[in-house]
Amino acid sequence: xxxxxxxxxxxxxxxxxxxxxxxxxxxxxxxxxxxxxxxxxxxxxxxxxxxxxxxxxxxxxxxxxxxxxxxxxxxxxxxxxxxxxxxxxxxxxxxxxxxxxxxxxxxxxxxxxxxxxxxxxxxxxxxxxxxxxxxxxxxxxxxxxxxxxxxxxxxxxxxxxxxxxxxxxxxxxxxxxxxxxxxxxxxxxxxxxxxxxxxxxxxxxxxxxxxxxxxxxxxxxxxxxxxxxxxxxxxxxxxxxxxxxxxx
Amino acid sequence: xxxxxxxxxxxxxxxxxxxxxxxxxxxxxxxxxxxxxxxxxxxxxxxxxxxxxxxxxxxxxxxxxxxxxxxxxxxxxxxxxxxxxxxxxxxxxxxxxxxxxxxxxxxxxxxxxxxxxxxxxxxxxxxxxxxxxxxxxxxxxxxxxxxxxxxxxxxxxxxxxxxxxxxxxxxxxxxxxxxxxxxxxxxxxxxxxxxxxxxxxxxxxxxxxxxxxxxxxxxxxxxxxxxxxxxxxxxxxxxxxxxxxxxx
DNA sequence: TAGTGGTCTAGACCACCGG
DNA sequence: CGGTGGTCTAGACCACTAG
Numbered sequence: 125x126x127x128x129x130x131x132x133x134x135x136x137x138x139x140x141x142x143x144x145x146x147x148x149x150x151x152x153x154x155x156x157x158x159x160x161x162x163x164x165x166x167x168x169x170x171x172x173x174x175x176x177x178x179x180x181x182x183x184x185x186x187x188x189x190x191x192x193x194x195x196x197x198x199x200x201x202x203x204x205x206x207x208x209x210x211x212x213x214x215x216x217x218x219x220x221x222x223x224x225x226x227x228x229x230x231x232x233x234x235x236x237x238x239x240x241x242x243x244x245x246x247x248x249x250x251x252x253x254x255x256x257x258x259x260x261x262x263x264x265x266x267x268x269x270x271x272x273x274x275x276x277x278x279x280x281x282x283x284x285x286x287x288x289x290x291x292x293x294x295x296x297x298x299x300x301x302x303x304x305x306x307x308x309x310x311x312x313x314x315x316x317x318x319x320x321x322x323x324x325x326x327x328x329x330x331x332x333x334x335x336x337x338x339x340x341x342x343x344x345x346x347x348x349x350x351x352x353x354x355x356x357x358x359x360x361x362x363x364x365x366x367x368x369x370x371x372x
Numbered sequence: 373x374x375x376x377x378x379x380x381x382x383x384x385x386x387x388x389x390x391x392x393x394x395x396x397x398x399x400x401x402x403x404x405x406x407x408x409x410x411x412x413x414x415x416x417x418x419x420x421x422x423x424x425x426x427x428x429x430x431x432x433x434x435x436x437x438x439x440x441x442x443x444x445x446x447x448x449x450x451x452x453x454x455x456x457x458x459x460x461x462x463x464x465x466x467x468x469x470x471x472x473x474x475x476x477x478x479x480x481x482x483x484x485x486x487x488x489x490x491x492x493x494x495x496x497x498x499x500x501x502x503x504x505x506x507x508x509x510x511x512x513x514x515x516x517x518x519x520x521x522x523x524x525x526x527x528x529x530x531x532x533x534x535x536x537x538x539x540x541x542x543x544x545x546x547x548x549x550x551x552x553x554x555x556x557x558x559x560x561x562x563x564x565x566x567x568x569x570x571x572x573x574x575x576x577x578x579x580x581x582x583x584x585x586x587x588x589x590x591x592x593x594x595x596x597x598x599x600x601x602x603x604x605x606x607x608x609x610x611x612x613x614x615x616x617x618x619x620x
Numbered sequence: 621t622a623g624t625g626g627t628c629t630a631g632a633c634c635a636c637c638g639g
Numbered sequence: 640c641g642g643t644g645g646t647c648t649a650g651a652c653c654a655c656t657a658g
Contacts, residue, residue, distance in 0.1 A: 140654080142627060168643060179629045184644085192440075193620070200644045201637030218619055222564075313619040316470075318610035319567035319585040337567035337585035343619070362566035369617045371466055371561040371591070372441070388635080390646060416624060427648045432625085448625045449656030 143178060148186035150176070155195065155206055156348045158307050162208040166196075169204075195311065195348075209299035209310065218299070218313070218345075221360055222368045223268055231274065233296045236263040238289030240282055247279045250344055250355045258282035260289050265329050273365055275326040278356040284308060298354075299345075308353055313345035317367060322359065330361045339367055391426060396434035398424070403443065403454055404596045406555050410456040414444075417452075443559065443596075457547035457558065466547070466593075468563070469608055470616045471516055479522065481544045484511040486537030488530055495527045498592055498603045506530035508537050513577050521613055523574040526604040532556060546602075547593075556601055561593035565615060570607065578609045587615055 151172075154160050166172075169187065173180045187204055190196045194217055198204045207213065211230045222228045239261040243253050251259070259279045266274035278298075280288065285306050288294070295301045302308040321335040332338070338359050345354040360367070399420075402408050414420075417435065421428045435452055438444045442465060446452045455461060459478045470476045487509040491501050499507070507527045514522035526546075528536065533554050536542070543549045550556040569583040580586070589606040608615065 144627075170643090181630085182628060185627085187644095198644060199637080200635065201642080203637095203643060220617065315617045315619060317565060317587065317615040317617065319587045319608075320610075321585050337569050339565065339567045339587075342614075345619075360567075362568075366590075367565040369468065369563045369565065371563060371593075392646075418624090429649085430647060433646085435625095446625060447656080448654060449623080451624060451656095 144182045144185040144189075147172075147176060147178060147183055148189055151186060151190065152195075152348060155309065160206050162206045162303050162309065164206050165203045166206060193311070195309075209297065209303055211297060214297060214299060218310075220315070220367050220369060221268075221274065221358075221365050223365045228368075229268060230297075231266040231268050232270075234265045234267070234272075235294050236265060238262050238294065240289065243279070243281075247355065251279065251281055251352045253281060260285055262289065262294060264294075268365060271364065272330055273361050275329045275359040276356060278354060280354050281352075284353055302353070309348050310345045310353060311348045313343050313354075316342045318342075320359075322361075326359045330359070332361055336361070338362070341367065392430045392433040392437075395420075395424060395426060395431055396437055399434060399438065400443075400596060403557065408454050410454045410551050410557065412454050413451045414454060441559070443557075457545065457551055459545060462545060462547060466558075466561070468615050468617060469516075469522065469606075469613050471613050472611075476616075477516060478545075479514040479516050480518075482513045482515070482520075483542050484513060486510050486542065488537065491527070491529075495603065499527065499529055499600045501529060508533055510537065510542060512542075516613060519612065520578055521609050523577045523607040524604060526602060528602050529600075532601055550601070557596050558593045558601060559596045561591050561602075563589050563591045565589050568607075570609075574607045578607070580609055584609070586610070589615065 151166075160166050167175070169180050169183045173183045176183070187196060187198070191198055191204075194213065195207055196204055197207050215228050215230055219228065219230070221231075240258060241261060243251065243257050243259040247253065247259050248255065248257065253259070258281075260282050262278040262280070264276050265272050266276060282288075285302070285308075288306070292305055299310045302310060318340045319337055320340045322330065322332055322338040324334050326338070327334045327336055330338070338361050341358040341360060343354070343356045343358065344352050345356070347353045399414075408414050415423070417428050417431045421431045424431070435444060435446065439446055439452075442461065443455055444452055445455050463476050463478055467476065467478070469479075488506060489509060491499065491505050491507040495501065495507050496503065496505065501507070506529075508530050510524075510526040510528070512524050513520050514524060530536075533550070533556075536554075540553060547558045550558060566588045567585055568588045570578065570580055570586040572582050574586070575582045575584055578586070587606070587608040587610055589608060591602070591604045591606065592600050593602040593604070595601045
């Protein structure tokens with residue numbers, strides 16, 4: 125591993141990048157390229173350090189950062205693993221809708237429609253697509269404890285998910301599916317929440333009177349490299365549940 | 373600093389607590405007790421290490437954790453400071469309402485009422501108060517760029533904020549006020565967001581038709597030791613703004 | 621130039637897991 | 640038992656700030 129510190133003079137350090145970040149970038153690439161798949165045990169700190177010619181402490185710092193970003197999970201005595209999008213992780217990192225009384229649970233899903241179509245203007249803008257690019261659209265209703273609370277609309281870049289909705293079935297845990305079937309690791313995202321009057325169709329699906337207030341949650345999910353890979357609009361009734369956010 | 377490692381046998385480590393966490397607890401106590409106030413420069417890593425008889429690396433690990441929790445800010449070449457609740461921090465950590473187009477800005481506030489009253493059942497439950505305890509209630513309207521978008525109701529334990537709303541004026545940046553006038557450091561909180569039909573009074577304040585959908589954001593803010601110190605209900609119209617949450 | 625935090629190294633020992 | 644991550648130490652040097 126070559127560091128800029130071998131060239132200490134003259135530059136006044138314009139593009140200084142610490143060694144542990146270079147290590148991290150390299151490890152990120154191995155995950156993004158599928159060399160290390162979700163769930164896999166990666167080499168030990170000592171092995172990585174020896175391979176790259178850096179100290180164990182430097183590797184540790186890189187792994188610590190990736191762990192804090194939920195990309196890795198470490199287990200003392202066992203090793204370091206690439207994080208999977210299991211239900212526990214989804215619940216903790218991505219699913220913010222919690223029943224009024226009780227703890228968060230993973231919702232059931234009922235698929236309504238899938239569709240492959242040319243992306244409209246809004247989809248192109250949100251997903252950063254080119255004119256003519258196609259999207260896969262998915263519509264479903266999600267329930268907590270048997271009661272429908274969510275009407276959800278997703279748009280995905282068709283190029284990244286070939287065959288999705290055709291020969292490849294839509295599972296409940298989509299991010300696990302993205303990872304296992306398409307090699308796409310969702311690493312984060314942003315949600316914008318608004319209050320709107322429920323459109324008639326969604327109100328009916330959720331058993332609400334027409335025009336009842338619901339949450340409209342727009343999420344753009346991104347892959348490891350920051351590319352948008354999913355846009356979803358979640359309409360959620362909040363009589364029996366709430367959108368929960370921790371301020372940390 | 374005494375560590376459990378001086379007693380390695382027999383216990384099989386039931387209450388093992390790493391040295392750096394003991395250091396952290398001690399430093400947290402100094403902030404909570406007001407020995408180090410927000411904005412203050414704390415001693416250097418070397419000084420703390422020497423004082424406590426641990427290595428600099430151990431102190432560093434404690435400080436790193438506290439920095440990641442936004443309790444400290446570190447500036448290379450200057451030192452380590454206790455974090456203040458300045459507008460930049462509020463905006464980043466606590467204020468999730470962002471204008472539709474444009475970047476987050478700190479809202480203006482117009483105070484409507486203050487009141488000192490016996491806590492009702494809901495306030496006692498949320499703020500963990502005893503029967504008979506009193507609360508300070510604050511009502512205000514907040515605007516973004518001159519346009520009212522938020523109607524807000526706060527309840528605070530009166531015991532923790534003596535004189536608030538009487539001789540002590542209500543500033544716009546409340547958490548800065550809690551800290552500077554009452555020695556209370558808000559370290560985090562949780563928000564529960566629902567969609568409701570705006571009550572008539574709030575609709576009028578926000579210039580909305582009666583019954584328009586608005587966000588109802590219930591926040592419980594906690595001090596360093598986890599004690600609830602504020603309950604606020606924020607009603608927010610989302611025609612021109614949205615509640616934004618990062619999934620990390 | 622002195623002092624701070626930031627990086628990097630090397631090595632020791634502890635806690636935990638599996639075979 | 641050996642191997643893993645977790646903690647702790649000691650020391651070197653770099654990057655940055657202030658006076």
